[in-house]
Amino acid sequence: MVQTVVETEGPRSKRAVILAAAIDSFGHDGYEHTKWAKIADEVGIGQTALYHYFESKAHCLLTIMSLELNRSLQRFRDVTAEVDGADEALKAAITAAYDVSPREVLQMRILQNHMDLLATPRPSEKEEVERQKARQLVRDIETEWTALLQRGMKAGYFPKRDAHALATVVLAMVVSVWRWYRPGGKMTLKQVRELIADACLRVVST
Amino acid sequence: MVQTVVETEGPRSKRAVILAAAIDSFGHDGYEHTKWAKIADEVGIGQTALYHYFESKAHCLLTIMSLELNRSLQRFRDVTAEVDGADEALKAAITAAYDVSPREVLQMRILQNHMDLLATPRPSEKEEVERQKARQLVRDIETEWTALLQRGMKAGYFPKRDAHALATVVLAMVVSVWRWYRPGGKMTLKQVRELIADACLRVVST
DNA sequence: CCAGCAAACTGAACTAAATTCAAGTCAGGA
DNA sequence: TCCTGACTTGAATTTAGTTCAGTTTGCTGG
Numbered sequence: 001m002v003q004t005v006v007e008t009e010g011p012r013s014k015r016a017v018i019l020a021a022a023i024d025s026f027g028h029d030g031y032e033h034t035k036w037a038k039i040a041d042e043v044g045i046g047q048t049a050l051y052h053y054f055e056s057k058a059h060c061l062l063t064i065m066s067l068e069l070n071r072s073l074q075r076f077r078d079v080t081a082e083v084d085g086a087d088e089a090l091k092a093a094i095t096a097a098y099d100v101s102p103r104e105v106l107q108m109r110i111l112q113n114h115m116d117l118l119a120t121p122r123p124s125e126k127e128e129v130e131r132q133k134a135r136q137l138v139r140d141i142e143t144e145w146t147a148l149l150q151r152g153m154k155a156g157y158f159p160k161r162d163a164h165a166l167a168t169v170v171l172a173m174v175v176s177v178w179r180w181y182r183p184g185g186k187m188t189l190k191q192v193r194e195l196i197a198d199a200c201l202r203v204v205s206t
Numbered sequence: 207m208v209q210t211v212v213e214t215e216g217p218r219s220k221r222a223v224i225l226a227a228a229i230d231s232f233g234h235d236g237y238e239h240t241k242w243a244k245i246a247d248e249v250g251i252g253q254t255a256l257y258h259y260f261e262s263k264a265h266c267l268l269t270i271m272s273l274e275l276n277r278s279l280q281r282f283r284d285v286t287a288e289v290d291g292a293d294e295a296l297k298a299a300i301t302a303a304y305d306v307s308p309r310e311v312l313q314m315r316i317l318q319n320h321m322d323l324l325a326t327p328r329p330s331e332k333e334e335v336e337r338q339k340a341r342q343l344v345r346d347i348e349t350e351w352t353a354l355l356q357r358g359m360k361a362g363y364f365p366k367r368d369a370h371a372l373a374t375v376v377l378a379m380v381v382s383v384w385r386w387y388r389p390g391g392k393m394t395l396k397q398v399r400e401l402i403a404d405a406c407l408r409v410v411s412t
Numbered sequence: 413c414c415a416g417c418a419a420a421c422t423g424a425a426c427t428a429a430a431t432t433c434a435a436g437t438c439a440g441g442a
Numbered sequence: 443t444c445c446t447g448a449c450t451t452g453a454a455t456t457t458a459g460t461t462c463a464g465t466t467t468g469c470t471g472g
Contacts, residue, residue, distance in 0.1 A: 010448055012439080030322060032238070036430060047430085049450050057430070113322040115385060120236060162401075165393075169405045172382035173375060179321060180374070187371075195368075199375045202408045216419060218468080242459060253459085255421050263459070 015053045017043050019067075020103070022060050027106025031061055031114060055126040061114060062122075062130035068107040069137035072097070076144055086152025087201070093148065094200060097174050098193040108178040145171055149204060158204045170200050221259045223249050225273075226309070228266050233312025237267055237320060261332040267320060268328075268336035274313040275343035278303070282350055292358025293407070299354065300406060303380050304399040314384040351377055355410060364410045376406050 009015055021042045025034040036057045040047040054060040079096040083089040100108070118135050122128040146167040152158040177192055187195075215221055227248045231240040242263045246253045260266040285302040289295040306314070324341050328334040352373040358364040383398055393401075 012449070014449090030326060033326060035428095045449090046451050048432085048452080051431075052449060116236060116319040120239060165401050166405075168386070169379060169382075169401065172385075173378060176375075176378035176382055179378075195371050195375065199372075199409045202411075203405045205408075218420070220420085241457095251420090252422050254423080254461085257460075258420060 013053075014043055014045060014049075018050065018053055018060070019064065023064055023103055023106050023110065026061065026064065026110050027103075031057075031110070055124055058117075058122070059124070059127045059130060061110070062117065062127055062134060064107060065111050065114060065117075066130055066134045066137065068104070068111050069134055069141065071104070071107075073137055073141050073144065076141065080144075080148060085157060086148060086155055087157045089148055090152065090200065090204070091197060093145070094174060094197045095193060098177075098189045098196075100189075102183055105178070105181065105183060108175070112175060112178045142167060142171065152204070159206050166204055169203060173199055173203075219259075220249055220251060220255075224256065224259055224266070225270065229270055229309055229312050229316065232267065232270065232316050233309075237263075237316070261330055264323075264328065265330070265333045265336060267316070268323065268333055268340060270313060271317050271320060271323075272336055272340045272343065274310070274317050275340055275347065277310070277313075279343055279347050279350065282347065286350075286354060291363060292354060292361055293363045295354055296358065296406065296410070297403060299351070300380060300403045301399060304383075304395045304402075306395075308389055311384070311387065311389060314381070318381060318384045348373060348377065358410070365412050372410055375409060379405055379409075 018039060021039050022034075025039060025042075036050065037047045040050050050060075054063065075096050076093055079092045080089040083092050118131055118138065122131050142164075146164045149158060149167055149170070150163040153160045153163060173196055177196065181187070181189075181192060224245060227245050228240075231245060231248075242256065243253045246256050256266075260269065281302050282299055285298045286295040289298050324337055324344065328337050348370070352370045355364060355373050355376070356369040359366045359369060379402055383402065387393065387395075387398060
């Protein structure tokens, strides 16, 4: 049983405020385009104080990514747990994927835009720890979607094929949206959900 | 008729060599992880000489992206032009998408990993020009895939639905591969092609 | 054959942004 | 009260990309 260590934050910790500001800036303006010092200004502290909470700008980014991956996995589990039919579970998972707050949209965008960071080792201790955490979460998410498809194949909801490969394709479709989706754009999240749900079901079904 | 201006390079120009070195490094180690000076070393020139060819490191990156987008679009046109049936044309397009050299794999990877750069304006002249060029190519590619699906719907190969939305989904599947594909990995390009071709046809068909 | 010229190149500064250093301040518990 | 650790800071440092102020190279027309 893996137990997440609850990092106890002091009462006057600004960690959460920094994360929120970072998500907004990284999400809207992009990570490299965002000056680390600007985050400090927004939070109302000196630049140096940031290093009390994060080892580096990249460490903050990786933390945001881990947090979002963790949330996504948790939500997937919650929403698929008590559904019997794998087809219904798949629909529920997709619905849940698009049932997100505006800030979570930004987090998904950040995550998608910087996935490549997870591929190569980081120079510093804490960054590398956070990277490994994120990688593991990605693997877990892939494993769970694969298991869901496999369950559906065993039960006869979907024809039997390479579940892992299919999961990769399905996940790619689900997350690709965050590259172009903008709140107030030409498509609503509801429309996105319908588009992707339909596509996913076609891919895994007969 | 849009006419691409052929930029004539002097005979002792190292532009192509720089691009090749940059593609290899950006592709293998990642853009931010690659030191611009290292590229100069590999090519065998001083760091300063790089600025004779590119206004900045980012300008070089954007150039690589434009080049790859241009190649992809050209290839799509070549390969779909003289195919009658839209279903066959779609298959041909997907096949062509995975008929690439190792260096083109790297270019696609770079492109995918830095798509977000195309979203926000660039500070300098030439970078912005290159960004606009790339954006236009992305739009062109989307338009052509949309037109292909539309053609297939009119001719009765595919059921009639929102062609543009479907094209987005199909393209997402096709290009998502470059995020995880590695030469010598667990899947060959041929297997990838079959996986994605199958998925795409399921998505657009009855 | 040589002047002239543009393409190609260079070492030495410069700059911006992230990061480290060394030294505080503040709040709550013994 | 004072002590401790979480929290904060201004000043200095570092690093990588970039600019400056020219110099070299090889081709071309006279």
